[in-house]
Amino acid sequence: xxxxxxxxxxxxxxxxxxxxxxxxxxxxxxxxxxxxxxxxxxxxxxxxxxxxxxxxxxxxxxxxxxxxxxxxxxxxxxxxxxxxxxxxxxxxxxxxxxxxxxxxxxxxxxxxxxxxxxxxxxxxxxxxxxxxxxxxxxxxxxxxxxxxxxxxxxxxxxxxxxxxxxxxxxxxxxxxxxxxxxxxxxxxxxxxxxxxxxxxxxxxxxxxxxxxxxxxxxxxxxxxxxxxxxxxxxxxxxxxxxxxxxxxxxxxxxxxxxxxxxxxxxxxxxxxxxxxxxxxxxxxxxxxxxxxxxxxxxxxxxxxxxxxxxxxxxxxxxxxxxxxxxxxxxxxxxxxxxxxxxxxxxxxxxxxxxxxxx
Amino acid sequence: xxxxxxxxxxxxxxxxxxxxxxxxxxxxxxxxxxxxxxxxxxxxxxxxxxxxxxxxxxxxxxxxxxxxxxxxxxxxxxxxxxxxxxxxxxxxxxxxxxxxxxxxxxxxxxxxxxxxxxxxxxxxxxxxxxxxxxxxxxxxxxxxxxxxxxxxxxxxxxxxxxxxxxxxxxxxxxxxxxxxxxxxxxxxxxxxxxxxxxxxxxxxxxxxxxxxxxxxxxxxxxxxxx
Numbered sequence: 137x138x139x140x141x142x143x144x145x146x147x148x149x150x151x152x153x154x155x156x157x158x159x160x161x162x163x164x165x166x167x168x169x170x171x172x173x174x175x176x177x178x179x180x181x182x183x184x185x186x187x188x189x190x191x192x193x194x195x196x197x198x199x200x201x202x203x204x205x206x207x208x209x210x211x212x213x214x215x216x217x218x219x220x221x222x223x224x225x226x227x228x229x230x231x232x233x234x235x236x237x238x239x240x241x242x243x244x245x246x247x248x249x250x251x252x253x254x255x256x257x258x259x260x261x262x263x264x265x266x267x268x269x270x271x272x273x274x275x276x277x278x279x280x281x282x283x284x285x286x287x288x289x290x291x292x293x294x295x296x297x298x299x300x301x302x303x304x305x306x307x308x309x310x311x312x313x314x315x316x317x318x319x320x321x322x323x324x325x326x327x328x329x330x331x332x333x334x335x336x337x338x339x340x341x342x343x344x345x346x347x348x349x350x351x352x353x354x355x356x357x358x359x360x361x362x363x364x365x366x367x368x369x370x371x372x373x374x375x376x377x378x379x380x381x382x383x384x385x386x387x388x389x390x391x392x393x394x395x396x397x398x399x400x401x402x403x404x405x406x407x408x409x410x411x412x413x414x415x416x417x418x419x420x421x422x423x424x425x426x427x428x429x430x431x432x433x434x435x436x437x438x439x440x441x442x443x444x445x446x447x448x449x450x451x452x453x454x455x456x457x458x459x460x461x462x463x464x465x466x467x468x469x470x471x472x473x474x475x476x477x478x479x480x481x482x483x484x485x486x487x488x489x490x491x492x493x494x
Numbered sequence: 495x496x497x498x499x500x501x502x503x504x505x506x507x508x509x510x511x512x513x514x515x516x517x518x519x520x521x522x523x524x525x526x527x528x529x530x531x532x533x534x535x536x537x538x539x540x541x542x543x544x545x546x547x548x549x550x551x552x553x554x555x556x557x558x559x560x561x562x563x564x565x566x567x568x569x570x571x572x573x574x575x576x577x578x579x580x581x582x583x584x585x586x587x588x589x590x591x592x593x594x595x596x597x598x599x600x601x602x603x604x605x606x607x608x609x610x611x612x613x614x615x616x617x618x619x620x621x622x623x624x625x626x627x628x629x630x631x632x633x634x635x636x637x638x639x640x641x642x643x644x645x646x647x648x649x650x651x652x653x654x655x656x657x658x659x660x661x662x663x664x665x666x667x668x669x670x671x672x673x674x675x676x677x678x679x680x681x682x683x684x685x686x687x688x689x690x691x692x693x694x695x696x697x698x699x700x701x702x703x704x705x706x707x708x709x710x711x712x713x714x715x716x717x718x719x720x
Contacts, residue, residue: 186616209619210627222617226635235631236621285621 139196141166141289141321145182147189154178154189154345160338162196165315165322167336167353169329175345176325177219180291183323184216185209195289196321213244215282217292223266229277230262244288252357252397255317256280256310276310283314290322296331311335313483325381329369333357333414334493358462360444360453370453371416372463373493378409389489394459399490412493417453419488420465423477426484434487438463440477445469456485463487499691501668503678509584509652509672510652512593517599517648518641520592525603526629543600546593555661558590562662576707585670589650598647606640607633639711646707650700 139162147154155176160166160215168176181187186203187211192202195214200207215236223232237249253259256276266274275295282290293309298303308331315322315335326332332339332353339357340350349356358372376390381401388401390413395412405411428434438456452472454465465486477483499690548555562580563569569579580586610633618628634641655676663670665679675693680689 184620186619209616210622210624214620216617218617219614220613222611222613224614224618224632224636226638235618236625239622239627281621433690 141193141195141323143183143188143191143193143287143413145191145193147177147178147182147187147191149367152178152345154182156182156342156345158347158350158352160321160323160340162318162321164337165180165335166338166340168323168325168340168342169332169336170327170342172327174342176187176327176342177293178345179342180216180293180323180325180365180384183289184214184291185212186216198288213285213287214289214291215285215287215478217275217279217290217295218283219294221266221271221278223274223277224468225266227266228247228262229258229264229266229269231257232266232277233262233281233284236281240285247283249284251343252283254282255313261396263449270303271299272306275299275303275307279307279310279314283318288320289384290318292322292324294325294327296328297326308334330414333373334412353371355462358455358464360442360455360464370463370464370466371414371419374413374415374461375410378405378407378411381405381407392459392461394438394457394461396486397434397436397490399492401492414491414493415487416461416489416491417464417466419490420456420463421488422456422465422471422477422484423453423484423486424465427486430486432486432488434485434490436485436487438483438485440479440481440483442479443472443477456483458485499674500690501524502671502673502692503582503695504673505668505670506653506672509587510649512588513595513652514599514645514649516588516644517592517595521599521603521644523595525600526607526633526673528600529604529607544597547597549657549659551594551655552661554594555590555658558593558658558662562586562589565720581662582666582670584663587659587663587670590658591655594655594658595648595651598651599644602640602643602647603637606637606643610636642707646703650703653696653700 140159140161144157145154152175156175156179170176178187182191183193185207193200194202200212216457224235224342227235233249233253237245237367253262256279258277258280261269261273261277266277269277275298279295298306300446312335315337324335336353337354338351341348341356349359354373357370374392376392376397378388378393379396380389382388386401388396388405390397390399390411399413417467428435436458438458440454441453441457441462442451446466450468450469451465454467454472454477456463456465459494465485524543526541528536528543530717535619561568562572564573564579572580574580577585580589614632614636615628618632623631636658656672656678659670659675660673663672663675665671665675671679673696677689677692680692
């Protein structure tokens with residue numbers, strides 16, 4: 137069932153208008169990304185049917201809403217993980233988990249109760265009441281409760297934003313695990329670049345109630361003409377393979393199509409693993425010749441591909457290709473002028489920092 | 495003595511019990527509507543529900559007497575239906591008590607419903623619960639204290655009513671002569687001993703009811719919404 141999710145929604149509020157037309161893959165994790173107030177949560181609520189609006193929605197070939205049909209929330213085969221956990225305070229964790237599970241026909245239960253409890257590590261918590269759980273535990277219960285309805289679409293509205301840094305780190309591996317394990321599409325609302333970089337396969341960027349850009353995560357983030365204002369967070373995501381570890385210097389060599397990077401590592405980075413790496417545009421500088429006598433160790437040959445005036449005044453965004461892998465570099469426009477950069481020109485990239493996002 | 499004591503007491507309990515039961519059934523949808531709607535009729539209806547709080551019971555009793563009497567709209571309807579006239583009957587007393595105690599049911603329920611965060615209902619909807627299902631499995635248990643307060647207040651208030659009973663029920667032994675009226679009778683007849691017995695037991699009863707209510711509600715539970 138590799139269909140698509142097609143939607144076309146319009147609704148009007150005082151001072152805000154949502155007008156979203158979108159078609160995204162019917163599998164994998166799609167991030168709805170944008171600044172607060174851009175309408176991403178409203179769009180998610182429209183999809184769930186929680187926000188009345190005009191338009192149409194079909195999920196993997198099934199029409200949930202159009203001019204004739206408009207399924208009420210409880211008849212849409214979806215699950216919703218809210219920003220604030222909405223665990224029922226009068227029910228134990230087990231009864232919370234069973235709330236949706238018991239309401240779907242037995243034949244529709246694609247995920248077993250015990251499996252979901254095991255995936256999210258909830259066995260110990262079943263008899264507890266929600267008020268006695270930590271923030272991270274509560275959000276894990278909320279995710280499990282949603283999954284137990286065996287939905288055909290999982291909607292998540294900033295599920296990590298109400299959590300502290302430690303709880304976030306606790307939940308993220310569970311989310312990655314679900315993304316890789318489940319066949320159902322996930323729509324994930326977030327304003328955090330690092331969450332999106334780590335989790336998403338596909339990204340939809342929203343601004344002022346409209347979809348301004350969408351596409352596969354890596355290709356979309358590598359576009360130099362970023363209309364969506366990532367500012368300091370602009371950068372590329374690449375998947376690399378760890379081919380060597382140097383335990384003396386706590387470094388690992390990551391190979392990708394077009395070169396290799398050395399990154400600072402810890403014990404979990406095994407040879408052969410395939411981490412997602414993020415290289416921010418502000419951490420990339422350009423030299424016309426190889427400059428080995430300096431502190432930056434990651435020097436890669438690349439070709440200038442595109443130069444675009446950036447949003448911030450006096451800066452430019454340069455896209456470089458190392459093999460088939462794109463990189464972005466944010467330079468001052470004067471540097472671009474002084475170096476005389478033009479598309480097609482061979483240069484050296486100096487990469488100051490590489491982050492492992494998962 | 496025993497007879498004249500227990501008959502009004504039993505009648506009072508029967509009236510209060512029946513009124514409370516019926517009001518919880520009628521008052522719940524009214525309170526739910528008032529708690530959730532943005533309709534322009536919300537304020538006027540809320541005011542009508544609260545009227546018995548400010549009106550003297552004699553005013554309410556007087557109009558009920560007119561409306562349910564042989565010339566009144568309700569009176570003519572009940573006669574056509576073969577029920578007969580309601581004033582000076584136990585049934586008439588139940589109808590009057592329901593109107594008189596309506597705010598004591600609706601207002602605690604409305605407050606309780608308003609405090610049920612809409613997010614819980616939305617979550618229940620995404621977990622496949624239909625509107626009625628959501629009401630009984632999420633709202634009712636979360637508004638448990640509201641139902642308790644509404645029930646006890648309605649019951650206690652009905653036991654204590656006097657003016658409406660006198661206007662609409664009169665003083666018929668075994669039919670409309672409830673405790674408050676019986677006490678009044680005894681005092682009028684200077685039978686202070688009997689009046690004492692009834693009055694003191696009502697004080698004790700009311701005290702026990704209120705203490706049990708507070709004990710049942712316990713400390714307010716801290717509900718982690720966020």
